[in-house]
Amino acid sequence: AQRVTQPEKLLSVFKGAPVELKCNYSYSGSPELFWYVQYSRQRLQLLLRHISRESIKGFTADLNKGETSFHLKKPFAQEEDSAMYYCALGGTGRRALTFGSGTRLQVQP
Amino acid sequence: DAGVIQSPRHEVTEMGQEVTLRCKPISGHDYLFWYRQTMMRGLELLIYFNNNVPIDDSGMPEDRFSAKMPNASFSTLKIQPSEPRDSAVYFCASRGTGITNTGELFFGEGSRLTVL
DSSP states (O other): OOEEEOOOSEEEEETTSOEEEOOEEEOSSOEEEEEEEEOTTSOOEEEEETTTTOOBTTBEEOOBTTTTBOOEEESSOOGGGOEEEEEEEEETTEEEEEEOOOEEEEEEO | OOOOEEEOSEEEEOTTOOEEEEEEOOTTOOEEEEEEEETTTEEEEEEEEETTEEEEOTTOOSTTEEEEEEETTEEEEEESSOOGGGOEEEEEEEEOOSTTOOSOOEEOOOEEEEEO
16 A cells, blocks of 8 residues: 655744755555645645755655655755645555645745 | 536535535546545545546545536536534545646545535
8 A cells, every 4th residue: 555654744944944845655666756836725736756866945855765755855944834735645556645644834024 | 628527615514414526527537536635644545536436445435425427528527415523625626648748636626615
């Protein structure tokens, strides 16, 4: 069975501090990992996917198959980064995504 | 394209009443998903369709929940009778499977349901 674990419900940092949102997954096949972000009262939107290996809004995430992790990182947090972040797992032949329980990031001034 | 469109945005009802949530996927997408978001459990997959056919409904909590997709541009999620524990935000999402598909799900703005 597939599972996504986000151990922190809330992460509070000060502006300018580094951020790391943790995500671990369990999946027997070849995984596809995503990070989605939900700003206050808005729809979920894709932030980044591991396949594209891109940096979006200063965020990066590297898939570590050995540790089955896909942690989201940003070197300097901004107040506008405050949002709910969901890690999601797909895979070969899997059309639905399995989401973690989410981490709320609070960036304080 | 206006994206995935859901209605109503907000619904307040009393326990025992029937609730119908509606979704219009992005044109050309052949997969449609219904998710439920709660504080306790985050985002849970309820059911998804491929070409209007239900593929996996194992996430539907009980017989009180049902979903249909009569055509490629419309789906409903119905709760009958509703209970207070059904209070949540219900999201609809769609995706395509063409050659340019990236696996991304596109979400609607959600329907916030409150059952009193």
